[in-house]
Amino acid sequence: MENLCIVGLQWGDEGKGKVVDYLADGFDSVVRFNGGSNAGHTVVVDGSRHVFHLLPSAALKSKNLLIAAGVAVDPDVLSEELSLVKRYRTRTVVDFRATVVSPLDKMMDVMVEELRGPSAIGTTRRGVGPAYALRAFRLSPRIADIITDSLDMASMRNFYSKFLPKVPDMEDWQRKSRILLKKIAGNVSDVINEINEKGGAVLFEGSQGTLLDLLYGTYPFVTASGTLSNYVPESVGVPPNRVGDVMGVAKCYATRVGSGPFPTETDKEDAAKIRNEGNEYGSTTGRPRRIGWLDMVSLKYAVKINGVKRVSLTKLDVLSKLKRFKICEAYSVDGEETEDFARCLPKIDEVRPVYSDGWTIRGEFDRNRMGGSVQRLIDYIEERLRVDVKLVSWGEDRSMTYER
Ligand code: IMP
Ligand code: MG
Numbered sequence: 001m002e003n004l005c006i007v008g009l010q011w012g013d014e015g016k017g018k019v020v021d022y023l024a025d026g027f028d029s030v031v032r033f034n035g036g037s038n039a040g041h042t043v044v045v046d047g048s049r050h051v052f053h054l055l056p057s058a059a060l061k062s063k064n065l066l067i068a069a070g071v072a073v074d075p076d077v078l079s080e081e082l083s084l085v086k087r088y089r090t091r092t093v094v095d096f097r098a099t100v101v102s103p104l105d106k107m108m109d110v111m112v113e114e115l116r117g118p119s120a121i122g123t124t125r126r127g128v129g130p131a132y133a134l135r136a137f138r139l140s141p142r143i144a145d146i147i148t149d150s151l152d153m154a155s156m157r158n159f160y161s162k163f164l165p166k167v168p169d170m171e172d173w174q175r176k177s178r179i180l181l182k183k184i185a186g187n188v189s190d191v192i193n194e195i196n197e198k199g200g201a202v203l204f205e206g207s208q209g210t211l212l213d214l215l216y217g218t219y220p221f222v223t224a225s226g227t228l229s230n231y232v233p234e235s236v237g238v239p240p241n242r243v244g245d246v247m248g249v250a251k252c253y254a255t256r257v258g259s260g261p262f263p264t265e266t267d268k269e270d271a272a273k274i275r276n277e278g279n280e281y282g283s284t285t286g287r288p289r290r291i292g293w294l295d296m297v298s299l300k301y302a303v304k305i306n307g308v309k310r311v312s313l314t315k316l317d318v319l320s321k322l323k324r325f326k327i328c329e330a331y332s333v334d335g336e337e338t339e340d341f342a343r344c345l346p347k348i349d350e351v352r353p354v355y356s357d358g359w360t361i362r363g364e365f366d367r368n369r370m371g372g373s374v375q376r377l378i379d380y381i382e383e384r385l386r387v388d389v390k391l392v393s394w395g396e397d398r399s400m401t402y403e404r
Contacts, residue, residue: 070235122258189237221260
């Protein structure tokens with residue numbers, strides 16, 4: 001059994017949580033490999049909803065939960081989430097090299113957004129960007145530094161005192177964080193090695209999505225970490241050949257929370273309908289998500305750059321509520337049609353989508369058989385992206401999943 005990597009192919013909120021929960025059975029452990037508590041991964045079982053921000057989405061399957069060195073860890077959020085999963089038989093290990101998000105990072109996140117004024121990114125204000133930035137400054141504490149009290153926290157406070165109106169006392173936070181982190185800190189890359197050496201496999205769970213990647217996304221309207229499969233080896237501390245196959249998760253339309261370019265964004269009417277049917281509100285911030293049509297140009301880019309061979313397609317039930325919908329086949333820019341997303345990236349604000357129209361999905365969902373209109377969409381996606389569509393999801397609940 002090989003390791004498997006799950007990544008989002010759009011701007012996040014593709015339904016990765018559901019897919020990870022569904023697939024977790026075959027794996028020893030699930031590893032969160034990027035971002036921090038800006039993420040919100042939802043798992044629904046028998047009508048009860050669980051949203052994970054920091055822990056991998058496999059607690060309900062009683063899997064071991066690993067948080068890699070490349071994640072920005074907020075001890076307060078972690079503490080809350082661990083208490084929610086207490087009743088499941090899971091073991092949690094957080095890599096001792098991971099970056100810690102402090103209350104100061106959260107204050108800084110808010111302040112930098114205010115400084116940007118009308119060009120604010122619309123971050124989740126969870127302090128993830130500042131924590132990674134401070135890591136690059138060599139000022140942010142790692143998990144190990146909190147535990148051993150070894151980092152010169154005074155330098156971090158001094159740095160922040162130049163920007164923040166008031167730097168609160170952190171002793172209480174440090175003490176609480178130390179108690180928590182001592183119990184769960186470990187060497188995640190060694191844990192993965194041991195599992196693989198014994199013939200077991202792990203699932204790498206990405207957060208956010210390809211188009212929010214710090215380097216390859218719609219910069220500057222992106223998150224502060226890598227979101228692609230190529231971030232896995234760096235973040236979790238395994239060689240690239242151990243990443244395994246890559247499965248991409250794509251919603252059959254697109255959404256985006258926060259500001260930034262969104263070529264296939266729909267008009268208000270369609271947006272309201274889809275948002276309502278798909279409950280498209282941020283699971284971390286509650287903000288209404290912006291809505292767009294399925295965009296094959298950016299999907300092709302995401303498939304290529306992640307090395308995706310298998311795809312999970314989600315939320316088909318939502319489009320089945322529309323009379324018809326559109327799919328973006330190409331971009332028109334400078335009087336030319338192109339399917340080359342990377343080429344368009346520097347002037348992504350200027351591209352105009354070229355659509356095929358008249359698509360429909362009828363409500364023909366079944367665990368054993370997909371109806372004709374669903375099959376047509378799957379065939380189209382497989383052919384256009386040269387991937388295998390492995391899972392099709394038509395509702396939040398774990399049971400509403402068709403496996404091919
Ligand atoms: P940050 O990651 O909080 O710095 O936010 C940067 C951008 O990424 C904003 O547009 C956020 O809305 C977006 N973002 C961050 N995390 C997620 C996520 O898990 N799902 C969707 N969008 C996200
Ligand atoms: Mg989400």
